[in-house]
Amino acid sequence: xxxxxxxxxxxxxxxxxxxxxxxxxxxxxxxxxxxxxxxxxxxxxxxxxxxxxxxxxxxxxxxxxxxxxxxxxxxxxxxxxxxxxxxxxxxxxxxxxxxxxxxxxxxxxxxxxxxxxxxxxxxxxxxxxxxxxxxxxxxxxxxxxxxxxxxxxxxxxxxxxxxxxxxxxxxxxxxxxxxxxxxxxxxxxxxxxxxxxxxxxxxxxxxxxxxxxxxxxxxxxxxxxxxxxxxxxxxxxxxxxxxxxxxxxxxxxxxxxxxxxxxxxxxxxxxxxxxxxxxxxxxxxxxxxxxxxxxxxxxxxxxxxxxxxxxxxxxxxxxxxxxxxxxxxxxxxxxxxxxxxxxxxxxxxxxxxxxxxxxxxxxxxxxxxxxxxxxxxxxxxxxx
Amino acid sequence: xxxxxxxxxxxxxxxxxxxxxxxxxxxxxxxxxxxxxxxxxxxxxxxxxxxxxxxxxxxxxxxxxxxxxxxxxxxxxxxxxxxxxxxxxxxxxxxxxxxxxxxxxxxxxxxxxxxxxxxxxxxxxxxxxxxxxxxxxxxxxxxxxxxxxxxxxxxxxxxxxxxxxxxxxxxxxxxxxxxxxxxxxxxxxxxxxxxxxxxxxxxxxxxxxxxxxxxxxxxxxxxxxxxxxxxxxxxxxxxxxxxxxxxxxxxxxxxxxxxxxxxxxxxxxxxxxxxxxxxxxxxxxxxxxxxxxxxxxxxxxxxxxxxxxxxxxxxxxxxxxxxxxxxxxxxxxxxxxxxxxxxxxxxxxxxxxxxxxxxxxxxxxxxxxxxxxxxxxxxxxxxx
Numbered sequence: 039x040x041x042x043x044x045x046x047x048x049x050x051x052x053x054x055x056x057x058x059x060x061x062x063x064x065x066x067x068x069x070x071x072x073x074x075x076x077x078x079x080x081x082x083x084x085x086x087x088x089x090x091x092x093x094x095x096x097x098x099x100x101x102x103x104x105x106x107x108x109x110x111x112x113x114x115x116x117x118x119x120x121x122x123x124x125x126x127x128x129x130x131x132x133x134x135x136x137x138x139x140x141x142x143x144x145x146x147x148x149x150x151x152x153x154x155x156x157x158x159x160x161x162x163x164x165x166x167x168x169x170x171x172x173x174x175x176x177x178x179x180x181x182x183x184x185x186x187x188x189x190x191x192x193x194x195x196x197x198x199x200x201x202x203x204x205x206x207x208x209x210x211x212x213x214x215x216x217x218x219x220x221x222x223x224x225x226x227x228x229x230x231x232x233x234x235x236x237x238x239x240x241x242x243x244x245x246x247x248x249x250x251x252x253x254x255x256x257x258x259x260x261x262x263x264x265x266x267x268x269x270x271x272x273x274x275x276x277x278x279x280x281x282x283x284x285x286x287x288x289x290x291x292x293x294x295x296x297x298x299x300x301x302x303x304x305x306x307x308x309x310x311x312x313x314x315x316x317x318x319x320x321x322x323x324x325x326x327x328x329x330x331x332x333x334x335x336x337x338x339x340x341x342x343x344x345x346x347x348x349x350x351x352x353x354x355x356x357x358x359x360x361x362x363x364x365x366x367x368x369x370x371x372x373x374x375x376x377x378x379x380x381x382x383x384x385x386x387x388x389x390x391x392x393x394x395x396x397x398x399x400x401x402x403x404x405x406x407x408x409x410x411x412x413x414x415x416x417x418x419x420x421x422x
Numbered sequence: 423x424x425x426x427x428x429x430x431x432x433x434x435x436x437x438x439x440x441x442x443x444x445x446x447x448x449x450x451x452x453x454x455x456x457x458x459x460x461x462x463x464x465x466x467x468x469x470x471x472x473x474x475x476x477x478x479x480x481x482x483x484x485x486x487x488x489x490x491x492x493x494x495x496x497x498x499x500x501x502x503x504x505x506x507x508x509x510x511x512x513x514x515x516x517x518x519x520x521x522x523x524x525x526x527x528x529x530x531x532x533x534x535x536x537x538x539x540x541x542x543x544x545x546x547x548x549x550x551x552x553x554x555x556x557x558x559x560x561x562x563x564x565x566x567x568x569x570x571x572x573x574x575x576x577x578x579x580x581x582x583x584x585x586x587x588x589x590x591x592x593x594x595x596x597x598x599x600x601x602x603x604x605x606x607x608x609x610x611x612x613x614x615x616x617x618x619x620x621x622x623x624x625x626x627x628x629x630x631x632x633x634x635x636x637x638x639x640x641x642x643x644x645x646x647x648x649x650x651x652x653x654x655x656x657x658x659x660x661x662x663x664x665x666x667x668x669x670x671x672x673x674x675x676x677x678x679x680x681x682x683x684x685x686x687x688x689x690x691x692x693x694x695x696x697x698x699x700x701x702x703x704x705x706x707x708x709x710x711x712x713x714x715x716x717x718x719x720x721x722x723x724x725x726x727x728x729x730x731x732x733x734x735x736x737x738x739x740x741x742x743x744x745x746x747x748x749x750x751x752x753x754x755x756x757x758x759x760x761x762x763x764x765x766x767x768x769x770x771x772x773x774x775x776x777x778x779x780x781x782x783x784x785x786x787x788x789x790x791x792x793x794x795x796x797x798x799x800x801x802x803x804x805x806x
Contacts, residue, residue, distance in 0.1 A: 116785040120745055123738050123788065158780075158793065311739060311791060348792020354507050355695060361504055396542075401500035404507065407695060408732020409542065410794040 043088035044071040045419065048081060052097045052399040056370050056383035061362065062400060068098075070390040073418040077386060093414075097399050099365060100384050101165025101391035101415065102346035103372030106283050106304055108197075108337035109152045109190075110183040111173040113139030115338045119312065128313040130237040130265065132339045133173070133201045140173035140183070148186045155336065156190050159344045160422050163393035163412040166373070166381045168333075170231060172197030177214070177222045184226035193376050195229035196220070196256060199247045201238050212243050216250035230256040234270035241269040248277060257377070263287045264309065264340075275299035281331060281375035286310060286318050296328040302375045303328050305367070306335040307352035308343040320367075321358030331371035332364060351407035361404040390419035427472035428455040429803065432465060436481045436783040440754050440767035445746065446784060452482075454774040457802040461770060477798075481783050483749060484768050485549025485775035485799065486730035487756030490667050490688055492581075492721035493536045493574075494567040495557040497523030499722045503696065512697040514621040514649065516723045517557070517585045524557035524567070532570045539720065540574050543728045544806050547777035547796040550757065550765045552717075554615060556581030561598070561606045568610035577760050579613035580604070580640060583631045585622050596627050600634035614640040618654035625653040632661060641761070647671045648693065648724075659683035665715060665759035670694060670702050680712040686759045687712050689751070690719040691736035692727040704751075705742030715755035716748060735791035745788040774803035 046069050053066035055078050060066075067081040077085055118132055140148070152169070159167060169191050171183035180198050187194040198215040202208050220230075230251025234244040238261075248258040258277060262270025264284035274282035275295035282296075283304040296303050303323055310317045323330050332353055336344045343349070346368050353364040373382025380389050394414040395402060402411055415422050430453050437450035439462050444450075451465035461469055497520060506512055524532070536553070543551060553575050555567035564582050571578045582599040586592050604614075614635025618628040622645075632642040642661060646654025648668035658666035659679035665686040669676075670693070680687050687707055694701045707714050716737055720728045727733070730752050737748040757766025764773050778798040779786065786795055799806050 114782070114786075114789070116783065116789045119789040120785055124744065161794070308791070312789075314739070342786075342790045343792045344790075345792035345794075351792070355698070360508065398498070399500065401504055402498075402726075405498070405500045405503040405696075406726045406728075407692065408727045408729035408735070408792055410545070410729075 042072055044069055044076065046084055046087035046090045047093060047098065048084070048090050049092045049095055050098050051095045053078070053384070054097070054099045054365065054400055055385055056100065056366065057385060068384060070419040073390055075384050075386050075388050075390050078384060093394050095398065096413065097395040097397050097402070099393050099395060099400050100369040100382060101393055101417065102163050102368050103376065103378070103382050104159065104164045104167040104333050104346055105281065105331055105372040105375040106306060106333035106335050107167055107169055108172060108335070109155045109169050110148055110171060110186050111136050111140045111338055112143035112147060112151060113338065114342070118339070119342070122313065128265070128340055130201055130233065130235060134204060136173045136338050137175050137203060141176070141179050145182060145186065148183070149189065152186055152190055155344055160415050161412065162345050162347060162410065163415050164346055165391035165415060165417045166376070166378065167191055168193035168195055168229070168376055170195040170197040171223065172200030175200065175203040177219045180219050181222040181226060184223050188226050192228060194227045195231045195259065196223040196227035196251065197231040197233070198223060199232040199239050199243070201233065208243065212246055215247055220250055220254055224254045224256060227256055229259050231259050231261065233261040234273065235261065235265055235268060237265070241273050244270065244273060259283065263292065265315070271295065275301045280377050283333070284309065286315055288318060293323065293326045293328060296323070297326050300329065302331050302371065304331040304333055304375050305353065305357060306333055306341065307349050307357060308341040309335050310356070311352055312341040312343070317356035319358060320353055324359070324363060329371070329374065330367045331375040332367040333372060347403050347411060348408065350403045354404035361401045365400050365403060390416060392416050426456055426803070428453055428460065430468055430471035430474045431477060431482065432468070432474050433476045433479055434482045435479045437462070437768070438481070438483045438749065438784055439769055440484065440750065441769060452768060454803040457774055459768050459770050459772050459774050462768060477778050479782065480797065481779040481781050481786070483777050483779060483784050484753040484766060485777055485801065486547050486752050487760065487762070487766050488543065488548045488551040488717050488730055489665065489715055489756040489759040490690060490717035490719050491551055492554050492556060492719070493539045494532055494553060494555060494570050495520045495524045495722055496527035496531060496535060497722065498726070502723070503726070506697065512649070512724055514585055514617065514619060518588060520557045520722050521559050521587060525560070525563050529566060529570065532567070533573065536570055536574055539728055544799050545796065546729050546731060546794065547799050548730055549775035549799060549801045550760070550762065551575055552577035552579055552613070552760055554579040554581040555607065556584030559584065559587040561603045564603050565606040565610060568607050572610050576612060578611045579615045579643065580607040580611035580635065581615040581617070582607065583616040583623050583627070585617065592627065596630055599631055604634055604638055608638045608640060611640055613643050615643050615645065617645040618657065619645065619649055619652065621649070625657050628654065628657060643667065647676065649699070655679065659685045664761050667717070668693065670699055672702060677707065677710045677712060680707070681710050684713065686715050686755065688715040688717055688759050689737065689741060690717055690725065691733050691741060692725040693719050694740070695736055696725040696727070701736070701740035703742060704737055708743070708747065713755065713758065714751045715759040716751040717756060731787050731795060732792065734787045738788035745785045749784050749787060774800060776800050
């Protein structure tokens with residue numbers, strides 16, 4: 039393959055690379071070559087490149103890495119959301135409403151719906167995302183959900199163990215998930231996930247599900263401690279998972295376990311916003327030396343935002359993070375939570391995935407909540 | 423002037439008109455003629471029109487009426503915002519930082535900055551907006567701020583009484599505001615406003631400022647009870663103001679006064695989000711038969727959002743409003759707060775100002791927080 043022309047990105051108001059010495063700097067530039075970052079540094083020292091691209095004094099940040107989404111579904115639950123805002127509590131069982139709609143949808147409908155949501159995310163600066171199954175809950179529907187997801191990301195996650203569907207006992211269902219459903223799903227999935235929560239799966243069931251997935255070559259991750267305290271986070275740490283997601287209700291023991299295991303706590307602030315659960319204390323996690331990520335959890339039930347900037351604004355307002363910490367959690371944090379070392383920063387060698395903000399610096403992501411600040415999104419060195 | 427071609431807007435997923443009989447309906451259509459709504463009703467009964475415009479099953483809502491913004495300024499206060507999120511309280515005195523930057527800016531810089539923000543608002547569905555002065559605080563700088571604002575809206579507001587600038591006593595400054603500054607500002611302003619708050623102006627000063635403005639032909643409005651309890655809201659009601667803005671800290675007596683006077687309480691939820699003050703209880707206001715509006719308060723200090731959809735999502739999450747009530751407050755509520763009867767709804771005779779949402783219904787404005795759902799904005803029957 040012939041070498042692509044290199045591009046020097048110039049006139050950057052503030053460049054965030056996550057270089058440990060200079061995480062965000064003014065007066066910086068970078069060079070894209072063959073879809074990757076080839077050089078970053080002071081603009082005045084920039085090497086020659088085939089073309090130059092002037093971003094007009096705007097800020098450039100690494101593209102968002104959204105490590106938790108459930109985009110393969112049909113229908114919506116706007117009425118359930120409205121009732122919840124009026125006082126109805128969120129319950130995991132609502133997932134079954136979406137399961138019925140998803141099973142009834144054609145492959146084309148599901149694919150088109152995911153494509154629309156991925157496009158919506160791209161416009162908001164997301165350059166890498168994970169997509170879960172979990173609204174099929176039959177062998178065929180989980181496999182096709184993952185096949186659809188696989189058209190949009192390499193980070194596909196088998197979440198047959200989302201909730202126990204109607205008409206089957208929990209024991210029977212775990213047997214299905216770890217047997218024929220896993221067999222059908224595994225060729226399409228990189229990860230296996232389980233919703234360890236009252237109303238979904240208990241710790242013993244979660245352990246069985248994850249063990250089966252590991253045995254089939256999948257990498258384990260978990261939903262835990264979303265709706266209340268529970269054993270999920272400690273199980274995730276015991277199993278040495280790369281990340282455990284939600285972490286809304288954490289005990290001191292949970293925090294200690296996260297620190298000791300190095301398991302990343304993936305915070306999903308849109309969920310607390312949309313379910314009225316209390317926001318977890320992100321500041322306390324950082325002070326306890328727990329690594330964190332931020333993701334959207336985009337799904338039709340507990341949180342239908344696709345906006346990483348919105349999640350950053352919430353993490354700053356509600357979780358005690360600084361704008362810089364929140365951006366780090368939404369980029370390199372998400373990459374770490376997906377065990378990806380090719381994305382999440384703009385250091386040399388990384389994929390040239392970035393967003394140009396209509397703002398002079400990254401603080402505006404929190405300072406200007408709700409405003410669509412992402413002006414351009416580039417993936418692999420190409421504007422999308 | 424020759425008649426413009428009429429347009430039938432069709433294939434609307436849900437049309438919100440604020441018709442008392444059918445506020446939001448499926449299967450509806452409407453006709454635009456000469457920039458106004460000429461007809462609304464069931465699509466199957468639609469009259470002939472010169473052209474048809476298919477919105478692809480999307481929802482159509484009245485354009486947002488943002489009745490409170492401070493767009494004429496220079497500089498930003500992202501660092502102050504970041505410090506506030508880390509625990510520093512908001513104080514009205516921060517306004518002076520923006521005053522220094524605004525005075526130093528050229529007319530062209532101010533105009534270009536307002537144009538960018540107005541364009542940003544348009545993209546988010548705002549079709550009518552009010553713009554205040556208040557970062558000049560000299561005779562010349564207030565007059566030019568209003569002249570700039572007047573290029574973008576007929577609802578310009580003289581807010582010389584925003585805060586007492588450096589180097590002058592409050593008494594001297596009120597004399598300036600009600601004397602030469604009012605004389606210079608009045609030709610460019612429709613409204614007069616005062617920030618009645620500890621750290622800004624007390625009730626006696628507010629009364630003097632508003633009386634002077636009324637005497638000069640301006641219509642009075644007020645900022646009150648933003649940072650704490652105070653006499654501002656009751657003064658607004660006593661004076662029979664059309665609207666009083668912020669209303670963050672309301673006593674039972676304040677609520678009774680609002681109900682009895684019919685003064686609209688304009689809620690600015692982005693301010694509470696960005697200053698960490700408690701959100702006022704919008705539900706309690708509606709239950710007390712107080713009329714409400716929702717606006718952004720877009721400004722560089724206490725709230726730098728320009729997003730009416732974000733404010734709606736906050737009003738639903740934090741103020742106890744239903745999505746429908748919040749949308750009403752952000753459209754016809756804003757129109758009422760500006761004493762405008764030509765905008766705010768899509769009833770026949772109103773200006774054809776509307777937004778097409780990339781969503782099947784208006785509930786998604788709250789259900790999908792942070793997502794830029796506005797696909798098209800039309801003003802006076804023309805797509806912008």
